[in-house]
Amino acid sequence: MKKYKFMNLNKLKIIFSERNVDSSSYSINQTCSENTYCANNSSGKWEVFYFKNREKNMLKIFASESEAGTYLYDLVFKDPSTRVKRNIKDIDALKERLNDLGVRESDYVLGFFWDDKFSIIKNEQNKWEVFFSERGNKNDLQVFDTEYEACEYFFNYITGFDFIMNDLKPKEEPKKKGLLGRLGFKCTNTE
Structure with a gap:
């Protein structure tokens, strides 16, 4: 399994966005809201924790931003409630x-x-x-x-x-219809 290591937390924000993490479920160098995963730089050290009941739960302190980002990534992705709802009914x-x-x-x-x-x-x-x-x-x-x-x-x-x-199947190209389509020609309607 590929293990992510982050150079900085801005890269992590991009990954969170691409993987449909709800932006209200985490906070980086900002005031933490209730029920939020947080990463804050405090006096040259990085604190990563889950903020609940006005307390820092699961608090870990890291010397580097990269270590803090890896821990924050693990916390957020182990909690499925952090993802944006997709309205999947059945x-x-x-x-x-x-x-x-x-x-x-x-x-x-x-x-x-x-x-x-x-x-x-x-x-x-x-x-x-x-x-x-x-x-x-x-x-x-x-x-x-x-x-x-x-x-x-x-x-x-x-x-x-x-x-x-990391092991998603490749997207299939749409099949082109007819001989001309398979040869790369595009048909347009000229009505």
Whole structure:
């Protein structure tokens, strides 16, 4: 798995933006809001923490901006609630979004349990479960009342892993229709 190292936190802001992290879920060198991941330079040292109940939780202090950025990255991407909501209403929409993004179907299953996969299933109590299955266990199990909540969480959960995002399948070029299209000619309607 590729491990990111950041030269500066401005680069990290760009990565957060590209990976659909909600900008209100983190703060860099600014006043921290409630329920926000923060990185602040204080007296030449970098503090990284989660600000909740007016306290610095999970506080770590780093000598370099790069180390602080790597820790902030890990905190933010381990928390799927930091991603922008995508309005993924059901499993069919979830599958379409994952496919559009290029996530390989070999990495997940939708609707049933399969070992060594990211999974989303409806259980006997009509609740939705999201987890990673390994050796028959449901790791990182989260349970939701609605399919919508589970699908939103699943999308953010699976796309938060570097090994998934670093191994996206290449986008397919649209197929050109007809012999002229395959030869590179463009057809225009002249009506």
